[in-house]
Amino acid sequence: MKVTETLTPSAPPATGVVPLSVPEIRGNEWRYVKDCLDTAWVSSVGSYVDRFEQMVAQQAGTKYAVATVNGTSALHIALLVAGVQPEDEVLVSTLTFIAPVNAIRYVGAWPVFIDAEPASWQMDPARVVEFLERDCRWNDGSLYNRRTGRRVTAVIPVHILGHPVDLDPILAVARKFGLNVVEDATEGLGATYKGRGVGSLGDIACFSFNGNKIITTGGGGMIVTDNEEWAGRAKYLTTQAKDDPIEYVHGQVGYNYRLTNLLAAIGCAQMEQLSSYVSAKRKIAARYSEELHNLPGIAPMRNAPWAASTFWMYTILIEEETFGMDSRQLMRTLGLQGLQCRPLWQPIHKSPAHASTNVGAMPVAEQLARRALSLPCSVGLTESEQARVIGALAKLAE
Numbered sequence: 388m389k390v391t392e393t394l395t396p397s398a399p400p401a402t403g404v405v406p407l408s409v410p411e412i413r414g415n416e417w418r419y420v421k422d423c424l425d426t427a428w429v430s431s432v433g434s435y436v437d438r439f440e441q442m443v444a445q446q447a448g449t450k451y452a453v454a455t456v457n458g459t460s461a462l463h464i465a466l467l468v469a470g471v472q473p474e475d476e477v478l479v480s481t482l483t484f485i486a487p488v489n490a491i492r493y494v495g496a497w498p499v500f501i502d503a504e505p506a507s508w509q510m511d512p513a514r515v516v517e518f519l520e521r522d523c524r525w526n527d528g529s530l531y532n533r534r535t536g537r538r539v540t541a542v543i544p545v546h547i548l549g550h551p552v553d554l555d556p557i558l559a560v561a562r563k564f565g566l567n568v569v570e571d572a573t574e575g576l577g578a579t580y581k582g583r584g585v586g587s588l589g590d591i592a593c594f595s596f597n598g599n600k601i602i603t604t605g606g607g608g609m610i611v612t613d614n615e616e617w618a619g620r621a622k623y624l625t626t627q628a629k630d631d632p633i634e635y636v637h638g639q640v641g642y643n644y645r646l647t648n649l650l651a652a653i654g655c656a657q658m659e660q661l662s663s664y665v666s667a668k669r670k671i672a673a674r675y676s677e678e679l680h681n682l683p684g685i686a687p688m689r690n691a692p693w694a695a696s697t698f699w700m701y702t703i704l705i706e707e708e709t710f711g712m713d714s715r716q717l718m719r720t721l722g723l724q725g726l727q728c729r730p731l732w733q734p735i736h737k738s739p740a741h742a743s744t745n746v747g748a749m750p751v752a753e754q755l756a757r758r759a760l761s762l763p764c765s766v767g768l769t770e771s772e773q774a775r776v777i778g779a780l781a782k783l784a785e
């Protein structure tokens with residue numbers, strides 16, 4: 388997916404290429420950036436940073452927001468603020484982009500991978516409950532993994548592809564055992580779970596404004612929470628843990644993770660258009676699902692009854708035996724026609740980067756990763772471009 392970040396509207400793709408997903412820049416971006424340049428408010432404080440934080444907090448439905456340089460740094464700080472300690476264990480979806488798992492390692496903790504559920508492809512709440520109830524033991528106010536002996540302190544449900552995780556059962560079991568829930572909502576801005584905004588469901592949550600997310604600042608992130616103390620700590624840690632603004636006194640080892648006003652200005656303009664982007668994504672998804680659901684060997688992504696997905700990255704599953712080729716062959720075939728598609732991520736329990744974390748098979752995530760293919764779904768995808776994708780799939784399915 389990251390490949391698409393190099394394709395931007397200002398450098399149009401070669402004729403005939405339909406990119407997977409590119410940014411949509413058509414609002415006040417230029418005006419707000421010009422304002423920053425004209426006033427020289429370009430760096431890590433400024434009115435656009437404050438405004439961007441307020442806009443994202445309001446969208447998520449939280450009291451506080453702290454802007455960061457990217458979504459990965461937001462996750463790193465959220466784990467620190469949530470009190471995750473070195474050698475702790477943190478439950479995390481295995482079917483995810485790698486960033487939340489890397490963030491667990493940044494704080495010296497270890498991931499416990501949780502398989503996906505087959506209906507909406509998200510972290511399986513039944514596996515979370517099973518692990519915590521059966522494979523852990525409660526001792527002296529803390530929960531310990533029976534196998535490793537390590538303390539379990541947090542859960543990171545990753546809302547993938549714009550669809551929420553079924554969070555209520557996870558929140559209930561997390562409350563029971565005193566675990567903090569850190570939502571990785573980086574792909575979920577604008578989605579709702581049982582009417583509540585993604586990002587307001589757990590104890591703290593993170594967003595990303597990377598180039599292929601639903602809105603972008605080029606690169607950026609946000610931490611949101613209702614916890615005033617945590618928000619203050621997040622701001623402190625992202626600004627080098629500065630205790631005295633004049634005398635350069637730092638209370639601990641901090642980070643330079645703040646977003647610049649220049650990028651926040653782009654973020655404000657993008658946020659103004661979020662609802663129209665979400666509508667565009669849903670419209671694209673509805674058309675794909677309508678046209679593809681009858682094709683043999685293709686299973687379109689669904690929206691669970693308790694969710695309102697944004698369909699940020701529209702994805703189908705290819706059943707090789709019926710369709711006649713596997714998802715990778717299909718990707719190459721469509722690629723030759725200028726239609727840019729991408730598989731999902733290697734499930735992280737299989738990743739060489741996290742090979743030291745020894746776990747068993749995760750059959751659902753592994754099968755989804757083999758079969759999944761994301762289709763072109765830029766906010767600005769035209770009807771004729773989408774017709775080309777649908778037509779190509781229909782022809783191959785025959």
Ligand SMILES: *Cc1c(COP(=O)(O)O)cnc(C)c1O
Pocket residue numbers: 457458459460483484486487545571573574595596597606607608
């Ligand atoms: C994009 C993404 C991130 C990280 O965001 P960056 O801004 O690229 O650091 C984290 N988690 C998931 C699931 C993502 O898709």
